[in-house]
Amino acid sequence: MEALRQYVISVVAAAMLCGIVVRLFPNGSGKQVGKLICGLFLAYTVLSPISRVDFSKLPDFSLRCMDDAEDAAAMGENLARDSMADIIKEETLRSPSAKTVSRRRSRSPGRRPLTPGGRYRP
Numbered sequence: 001m002e003a004l005r006q007y008v009i010s011v012v013a014a015a016m017l018c019g020i021v022v023r024l025f026p027n028g029s030g031k032q033v034g035k036l037i038c039g040l041f042l043a044y045t046v047l048s049p050i051s052r053v054d055f056s057k058l059p060d061f062s063l064r065c066m067d068d069a070e071d072a073a074a075m076g077e078n079l080a081r082d083s084m085a086d087i088i089k090e091e092t093l094r095s096p097s098a099k100t101v102s103r104r105r106s107r108s109p110g111r112r113p114l115t116p117g118g119r120y121r122p
Helices: 002-024 029-051 055-094 096-106
Strands: none
Touching: 002 029
């Protein structure tokens, strides 16, 4: 993060310096040459950090990113499956047919079974 901060500061400082230098040139061809030189200097300032990047490590980095993405996707799928199982369990316990089934299991001998509406069967 510190490197990014330094990069932004250097680009802003170069832009400010170029703005001041261009204002100092008189109108005419001298000003156009000054703008060209300042433009080249700004382009160098912006692009020079890219030349320092080690692109030989890029395949390893991309493989690590792919592995991390696959792990995150698997975790998301597991979380979704567990959440769905919890929702199904809750909905099953709330449904009237589940209550009837639980009542049938818990009834004592000699009691008449209940209908799904909660009434005794004749």
